[in-house]
Amino acid sequence: MRFAAPRSPSPSPTRSNRRHRSRSTFGVPSDSSSEDETNGSDSESPSSSEEEWLSSGTGVQTSKPRKQKSLAEQWLMEDTLASVRRRINHHDPYEEWEKETRQEAFRVARQKHAQDCVQQRNARDERRAQDDQRRAALHALELKEVESQLAAMNLQKQQEEATLRAQWQERDRQLWARIDAVIKKEEERLRVKQEEERKKREAEERVKREAEEKKRQEEERKRKEEEDKRKQKEKEEEEERTKLVAAQAQKERELAEAEARKALGHTTAFEDWKRARDTLRTLKAGPMKVVKQDKSLKSIWSAGRRAITPKVGQLTNDMDVIVRVSHEVVNILRPSAAHPPPVYLALLSSLAKAILMQAETEVTAEKKSAIPLAQLTVNLLMALDGFADIFWAKLCQRAGGWPVPIAVPPKDVDGTAFTPQTQRKAHGFRDSDELESIGDYTSRVTGILRVYFTVLVLPVNQPLDPLFRTPRYWSYFSRMLKDPHLLENPTAAQVMFTALDIGGLIACEVWGSQWTRLLALLFEGVTVGYHGMEGRLIGGKSPEGNASRTRLQLEVERIMTAASTMAVGFAS
Known part of the structure; x- marks a missing residue:
């Protein structure tokens, strides 16, 4: 190699x-x-x-x-x-020299690069500082302009606030005076109530002691002779006879009360609910079924329904327009050639549905639109036979038990148990694929009931059905305040706020001090608790219930203040 x-x-x-x-x-x-x-x-x-x-x-x-x-x-x-x-x-000196030269050149280049970087950074900082100064000057100029405008607006706002503050101070002074009076009255009532509860407890303890003594005597009586047993049996028979007599007396008293209510035209909540459900079931199984199965009747009904819907939509807050639309609707339902009875009843159902759907859409958006709808309803209730029953049935169909008011029972009036779907429909929820939220449901129901409460307080030329008379307004609040199941629902607070917003002051003029006592109970329910149960506030604890309860409290305070002012004016 x-x-x-x-x-x-x-x-x-x-x-x-x-x-x-x-x-x-x-x-x-x-x-x-x-x-x-x-x-x-x-x-x-x-x-x-x-x-x-x-x-x-x-x-x-x-x-x-x-x-x-x-x-x-x-x-x-x-x-x-x-x-x-x-x-x-x-050992090559040239290579050493070349290596040192490269290293020196590298150090010089790196130093120059560092100096260039520093110069570029300084240049950027200087340009940035100039831009910041220019923007700061522009911002300062804009800030001066905004401050000048804000100063003018603040001056105007301070003047308005001073005026409003004076008005609010006077209102607060009057309101707190009324509240102090109510508080003193409530304290006295609470003291009396506590005294009654104390007496009741003492009586219960006394009854308990007597029961214990009786039990001891019964135990001793078991050990007695046959004569004692016979006496005990006779005593039990006497007590049974006493219970039968008491039950018979209670039954007679209830029958007498029912006859008195019937004579005065008063009904119970369940009777009103039964009336609506029976009318609705009869309407669906009778006239509506007959009309839908007969083509000639169905064509007449469809034509009348298409004529009714735009008429209801033409309503304005002008009385001439309301009267004109009322006459046109009456002429549609009662033409010169009368409709067959099934068609007439089906058209009444369509008319009630059109009014209620208009209330759901327009009244929910604008409260004032309830007045023309209510006036139209009053005119039709006076002019059309049978419209009161059908309108009441459709009202309860779309708003559940709130028009009565009543908590929807687990069974229908015919004894049929509700399924979850039919019970939700009986409460007035919309029958759709998506479940209706409690907020949307409350808004829709209050829109319908705003029309109903307006009907109750509008002046009329002739007596209406008892369901649509002014005394119904008092019955509504008395029923509502007696039912804890309704009061804990968030919709209850919003419904009562709507009712007070429409007829609270009118009720003060009609019922006077009795209405003031009812408002005191209502105020206790929104501040302390209903039925003396502390913490059980009207509307429950949900966010919707809290908001509705606050609006209800402010409305009660407003009506009580106005009632106090009216009382002072009458006294002077």
């Missing part, structure tokens, strides 16, 4: 000034020069062992006879080894 390491040219200035050998140094030298150098550098010639290693290529001797190398080959190997030794041991 042959080994050669050619010498690379060096740019070193030191190396360039050295004396080089002739080109034959790495070739075959002349005999004379080869001999001289060989004689002069015996120390540098390879030893016999080196010759053997170089000749073998692997350093392993073989048994074959070694071929004698020529002089040129020996010189070539010697020059190669000498060149390698010099290359390894040589």
Whole structure:
């Protein structure tokens, strides 16, 4: 194996000034020069062992006879080894200089780059500072303009606030005077109530002691003779007769009360609910079914229904328009050629539905639109036979038990148990795929009842059905305040607020101090708790109930303040 390491040219200035050998140094030298150098550098010639290693290529001797190398080959190997030794041991100043030059250039370039970065950053900071100064100046100018406008608005606002503050202070003074009077009255009532409860507890304890004594006597009586047992049996028979007599008296008293209510035209809540459900079931199973199955009757009914709906939509708050629409609707239901009875009843149902749907859409958005709808309803109740029953049935169908008011029972009036779907429909919820939220339900029901309460307080030329007369307003609140199940519903607070907003002051004029006592009970229900149960507030604890209860409380305070002012005016 042959080994050669050619010498690379060096740019070193030191190396360039050295004396080089002739080109034959790495070739075959002349005999004379080869001999001289060989004689002069015996120390540098390879030893016999080196010759053997170089000749073998692997350093392993073989048994074959070694071929004698020529002089040129020996010189070539010697020059190669000498060149390698010099290359390894040589220290090149030029390379050191070149390395230091590169490092110095790198340090200078890095320092220049750092200075350039600093200059660019300073330039950016300066431009940014200039931009900030320019924006600050612009903002300062805009701030001065805004401050000047705000100063003018604040001055106007302060003047308005001063006026309102004076008015509110006077109102608060009057209101707190009324509240203090009510509080004193309630404290006295509470004291009397506590005294009655104390007496009641004492009586209960006395009865309990008597019962314990009686029990002891009964235990002793069991151990007595047959005569004592006979006496006890006679006593039990006497008590049974007493209970039968009491039950008979209670039944007679209830019958007498029912006859008195019937004579006065009063009904119970369940009777009103039953009237609506019976009318609705009779209407669906009778006239509506007959009309829908007969094509000729159905065409007459469809034509009348299409004529009624736009008439109801034409209502405005102008009395002439209301009277005109009322006459046109009456003419549709009672033409010169009278409709067949099933068609007439079906058209009454469509008319009631059109009025209630108009109330759901318009009255919910604008409270004042309830007045023309209520006036139209009053005119139709006076002009159309049978409209009161059908309108009441449709009213309870779309608003549940709130027009009565009554908590919807678990069974229908015919004894059929409600399913979850039919019970939800009986409560007045919309029958759709998506469940109606309590907020939407309350808004829709109060829109319908706003029309109903307006009907109760509007003046009329002739008596209406008892369900639509003014005394019904008092019955509504008395029924509501007696039923805890209704009071804890969040819809109850909003419904009573709507009723007070419409007829609260009118009720003060009609019932006077009795209405004030009822408002006191209502105020207790929204501030302390209804039926003396502290913390059981009207409307419950839901967010909807809290908002409705606050509106109801403010409305009660407003009516009580107005009633007090009216009382002072009458006294003077």
